[in-house]
Amino acid sequence: MIRVLLAEDQTLVAGALEALLSLEPDLEVVGLAANGEEALAAARRLQPDVVVTDIEMPRLSGLELAARIRSELPRIRVVILTTFARSGYLRRALEVGARGYLLKDAPASELAGAIRRVHAGGRAVDPQLAAEAWDDPDPLTERERQVLRLAAEGASSGEVARQLGLSEGTVRNYLSEAISKLGARNRVEAARLARERGWL
Structure with a gap:
């Protein structure tokens, strides 16, 4: 079983994601967190295989959470699931150690597949955003x-x-x-x- 921690501050979205992922025979949702600090504490406590997080979260953003997990809990993989189809966010997510970046309007099967791919050591990135990220580099230091x-x-x-x-x-x-x-x-x-x- 692949153990998944969900970090999502919108209760309805978190519940829907948990229900969808629970239908997958090889995925187990082991915890829900409503903000970035809760997610980090839960990751330390539960030691999931994969953390799925939104970008805009209270207390710690999804990007800050990914960076903290990479430095403190490097065995855990992070997938960003967001409404923000912005190439700048994708580049920053990859820079801080996220292994996946998907949009919330993707099919549920795509998220499950991304979790499996990331857990196996690969990457899972929305292909259109990946192309845009190369065409629109961040000029800021x-x-x-x-x-x-x-x-x-x-x-x-x-x-x-x-x-x-x-x-x-x-x-x-x-x-x-x-x-x-x-x-x-x-x-x-x-x-x-x-x-x-x-x-x-």
């Missing part, structure tokens, strides 16, 4: 992304500098670079554009 994310949350340059241990001038340089790369007029527009592409 990780530091530019961090600075832009904090600025978009309303932090001043001084607050961003304090949080990241940088000088205000360096923060302004990173923001200027990000705005320029995205062809935006200001930090707010840059953050919006980056979010739309899945880069933030």
Whole structure:
């Protein structure tokens, strides 16, 4: 049996996924988590073979969860199941160690097949998104992304500098670079554009 932990903050979706996967003879849903922190604690406790998680989750996002699992529980595989058909999210998911990336409107059989493939050591990625990811590379560096994310949350340059241990001038340089790369007029527009592409 392949033991699966589901991390999904929408109760109806979680229940439907559990019911669908339970119909598969070789899959067993061993736990449900409603946020990223719960999912990490459950993964430590239950030691599932595969964690299926949404990207946008309270407390820890699916991407943060995948990164933590890769560093703390490397034997466990992660599959992202999301509504976000954004190539930027796919690239970031693969960078943090996710082995699968599927859209929620895929057939249930596709999810079950992806879990099996990932459990066996392979990858399972939506093919159209994979093609788009190569055509639409993320221009932002990780530091530019961090600075832009904090600025978009309303932090001043001084607050961003304090949080990241940088000088205000360096923060302004990173923001200027990000705005320029995205062809935006200001930090707010840059953050919006980056979010739309899945880069933030």
